[in-house]
Amino acid sequence: MTAIDGDRLLARLDALAQISSGGPGVNRLAYGQQDVVARDLVAVWMTAAGLTVTLDEATNLIGRLPGRGGCSRLLVMGSHLDTVVNAGPLDGAYGVLAAIEVAAASHSLEHELVVVAFANEEGARGTAGLSGSRAIGRPSTVDLDALDDDGVSLAARVRGAGGAPDAIGHAAWVDGSVVAYVELHVEQGPILDRSGCQIGVVEAITGQRQFDIEVLGEANHAGTTPMEGRRDALVAAAELVLAVERLAADGGARVATTGRCVAEPGVRNVVPGRVHLAVDLRDTDAGRLETATGELLAAAQRIGSSRQVAISVERLHDVVATPCHGAIRDAVAASAEQLGLTWRSMVSGATHDGQSMSAIGPVGMVFVPSTGGVSHAPTETTPPDDLVNGANVVLATIVQLDRGALCDHTVSAGES
Numbered sequence: 001m002t003a004i005d006g007d008r009l010l011a012r013l014d015a016l017a018q019i020s021s022g023g024p025g026v027n028r029l030a031y032g033q034q035d036v037v038a039r040d041l042v043a044v045w046m047t048a049a050g051l052t053v054t055l056d057e058a059t060n061l062i063g064r065l066p067g068r069g070g071c072s073r074l075l076v077m078g079s080h081l082d083t084v085v086n087a088g089p090l091d092g093a094y095g096v097l098a099a100i101e102v103a104a105a106s107h108s109l110e111h112e113l114v115v116v117a118f119a120n121e122e123g124a125r126g127t128a129g130l131s132g133s134r135a136i137g138r139p140s141t142v143d144l145d146a147l148d149d150d151g152v153s154l155a156a157r158v159r160g161a162g163g164a165p166d167a168i169g170h171a172a173w174v175d176g177s178v179v180a181y182v183e184l185h186v187e188q189g190p191i192l193d194r195s196g197c198q199i200g201v202v203e204a205i206t207g208q209r210q211f212d213i214e215v216l217g218e219a220n221h222a223g224t225t226p227m228e229g230r231r232d233a234l235v236a237a238a239e240l241v242l243a244v245e246r247l248a249a250d251g252g253a254r255v256a257t258t259g260r261c262v263a264e265p266g267v268r269n270v271v272p273g274r275v276h277l278a279v280d281l282r283d284t285d286a287g288r289l290e291t292a293t294g295e296l297l298a299a300a301q302r303i304g305s306s307r308q309v310a311i312s313v314e315r316l317h318d319v320v321a322t323p324c325h326g327a328i329r330d331a332v333a334a335s336a337e338q339l340g341l342t343w344r345s346m347v348s349g350a351t352h353d354g355q356s357m358s359a360i361g362p363v364g365m366v367f368v369p370s371t372g373g374v375s376h377a378p379t380e381t382t383p384p385d386d387l388v389n390g391a392n393v394v395l396a397t398i399v400q401l402d403r404g405a406l407c408d409h410t411v412s413a414g415e416s
Helices: 006-017 033-048 093-104 131-137 154-160 165-171 191-195 233-249 286-307 326-338 384-403
Strands: 052-055 061-065 074-080 112-118 178-186 199-205 207-216 255-264 274-283 310-319 343-348 363-368
Touching: 006 033, 006 093, 006 384, 033 052, 033 061, 033 093, 033 112, 061 093, 074 093, 074 384, 093 112, 093 178, 093 384, 112 131, 131 165, 154 165, 178 326, 178 384, 191 199, 191 343, 199 326, 199 384, 207 233, 207 286, 233 255, 233 274, 233 286, 274 286, 286 310, 326 343, 326 363, 326 384, 343 363, 363 384
Parallel strands: 074 112, 074 178, 178 363, 199 343
Antiparallel strands: 052 061, 061 112, 199 363, 207 274, 207 310, 255 274
């Protein structure tokens, strides 16, 4: 069987990692200058692989390789090029560059093959994230008027990066037009690395709910305000942080995180009068997420009453839990076995663009190990052999899907 060009894949990953606003790690925030430069370089690589390249209204970079005409729907691969602050070199970029290598080795498919570098997967500057893939698969969830942490609207960011926010509806794809979407990614967790397995066959991608919480107490002098008379916002927030942790410890959600805590006025000799918390809940079961949400709200009310502070909870961004299609999972497992690679089934604890794409067709994901389980950090790394193996598994999977049952079977987006 044809294999991808592993040396070229690894060299391009190294080259792309150099496009950064500085260190530590890789800094390539969505819609920023470095993101656009990276996108333009990847467009050159897509063209060299024989793809016809366009930039859509949402600034998704799309490369198309015509099929031989046997099937009308699309086989799609992709991921993203943007990073978090102080990121590693692989998250997102690996999936895009590997997909280009798969396309370069796949010039005899029945289906049209499409490679997408989605815009703003990470949610730069406090935006909702998955912006590009939402525009394609779930356009009603794109809020162009939403302001980021710098007070700039998503529409302005898209326009500044070469998009057309006023016409963003044209970026949406027709429901059912995708026969399969396959995304290759580093695991971003420790399971494969600890188990020694080479390939992860993803069963489902986690759902996510995010909240902004404000705790409003009363600022006062730290030396003259008696302990029994205080309305200390930070003490109440500390109780709420522990309550968030218990949402996972008690089985309500798979994981529960308070990722940000800002106390005001933030000086040593003043009782804190206001605290802002940012909370993230994740689970592959929508019912457990709903239960955890209810428990969070109840905890906020209980703590606010007992501490005599006002606690407001704002629900922000939701990402729906997404099952991966059984036929795609089977194809990934069979491809791994065909290549003599060990594999295991697992869930994704991170969100991915496939969750947006699931609205218009079946999705699947392939994981390779993250050394030490480290990601979203400068030390993110994966052994080169695993990176090449993952790309070859996707190549074999695409070939199977092109020739298999999904070609002739109309599958609803929610089928699993």
